[in-house]
Amino acid sequence: MPRVALVTYDPRPEPSKDSDLPGLRAALAAAGAEADVVCWDDADADWASYDLAVIRSTWDYSWRAAEFTAWAERCGKLTRLANPASVVRWNTDKRYIGELAAAGVPTVPTRYLAPGDADAPAGLPGDHEYVVKPTSGAGARYAARYTPDQHEAAVRHLARMHAEGLTAMVQPYMRSIDTGGERALQFFGGRLLHASRKRAVLAPGTAFDADKVAHPGLEPWTPTPAELAVAERALAAVPDAPELLYARVDVVDGDDGEPRVMELELVEPNLFLFLHPESVSAVVAAILAAAATA
Numbered sequence: 686m687p688r689v690a691l692v693t694y695d696p697r698p699e700p701s702k703d704s705d706l707p708g709l710r711a712a713l714a715a716a717g718a719e720a721d722v723v724c725w726d727d728a729d730a731d732w733a734s735y736d737l738a739v740i741r742s743t744w745d746y747s748w749r750a751a752e753f754t755a756w757a758e759r760c761g762k763l764t765r766l767a768n769p770a771s772v773v774r775w776n777t778d779k780r781y782i783g784e785l786a787a788a789g790v791p792t793v794p795t796r797y798l799a800p801g802d803a804d805a806p807a808g809l810p811g812d813h814e815y816v817v818k819p820t821s822g823a824g825a826r827y828a829a830r831y832t833p834d835q836h837e838a839a840v841r842h843l844a845r846m847h848a849e850g851l852t853a854m855v856q857p858y859m860r861s862i863d864t865g866g867e868r869a870l871q872f873f874g875g876r877l878l879h880a881s882r883k884r885a886v887l888a889p890g891t892a893f894d895a896d897k898v899a900h901p902g903l904e905p906w907t908p909t910p911a912e913l914a915v916a917e918r919a920l921a922a923v924p925d926a927p928e929l930l931y932a933r934v935d936v937v938d939g940d941d942g943e944p945r946v947m948e949l950e951l952v953e954p955n956l957f958l959f960l961h962p963e964s965v966s967a968v969v970a971a972i973l974a975a976a977a978t979a
């Protein structure tokens with residue numbers, strides 16, 4: 686019997702926000718695997734006893750990124766880890782967007798403003814609406830949009846991030862998201878699994894430190910050929926691309942109507958299996974195949 690760890694976070698005292706886990710675990714068991722749900726920071730976890738550890742929902746890691754990547758390195762030495770530690774390290778720092786752009790992948794234009802740069806406020810656009818957000822984050826934490834006349838508020842946002850040691854990303858506000866939304870293309874086992882669309886998250890005037898709804902208006906989506914092509918180009922540009930078990934590519938359209946990569950999620954993508962129950966069998970098959978190649 687293959688032994689698989691589905692790696693999650695410890696939600697206590699709240700219930701887990703991962704709605705994929707119970708069904709996935711049951712489907713793996715029905716397919717003849719022994720699947721355990723294990724918290725990444727569980728000191729008693731016996732990683733070496735598994736054929737495969739699949740990172741699924743380690744959703745508390747963005748506040749503990751160094752601790753998390755150190756865990757991935759350790760775990761990856763004890764068992765086969767998917768995605769591998771090298772991919773986790775690369776993907777937990779959103780400077781990868783700049784690397785994708787340098788590799789010729791269409792991305793949302795991004796400029797990075799690091800702490801310690803006294804001229805950083807001069808990097809804020811004066812002629813179009815823009816977004817400021819951190820290079821490590823999830824759930825739109827510390828993300829906000831600004832018009833040029835909100836320069837002072839954006840400078841305070843930047844100063845607060847820099848005081849916490851966070852590097853800021855500055856991007857044009859992609860206006861098409863207000864009409865066409867953001868599309869998430871999920872891949873598993875090297876193939877498109879399914880896609881979803883969500884509506885814009887950043888309402889005008891929302892404070893950067895306000896809580897946001899992470900997936901407004903989520904619905905199934907049939908990707909266009911252009912979206913698929915961009916997603917595949919992005920995945921091909923990932924260092925260690927052949928090692929990927931799963932990936933989510935988020936795209937939004939530019940003013941020219943062409944899709945651009947907003948985010949590549951290679952660590953802990955929510956699969957939204959409740960929206961796509963038909964995908965469970967493909968996920969199980971890919972996990973079993975990966976466990977068998979260990």
Ligand SMILES: Nc1ncnc2c1ncn2[C@@H]1O[C@H](COP(=O)(O)OP(=O)(O)OP(=O)(O)O)[C@@H](O)[C@H]1O
Nearest residue numbers: 816822823824825826856857858859885886887899
């Ligand atoms: N340049 C942009 N233009 C328009 N909207 C943006 C832009 N950048 C971010 N957003 C909005 O903010 C949301 C969160 O941004 P992003 O996905 O980059 O960060 P995140 O913190 O990793 O979020 P999550 O993990 O929830 O996807 C996006 O889903 C999108 O709605």
Ligand SMILES: [Mg+2]
Nearest residue numbers: 825935947948
């Ligand atoms: Mg996102």
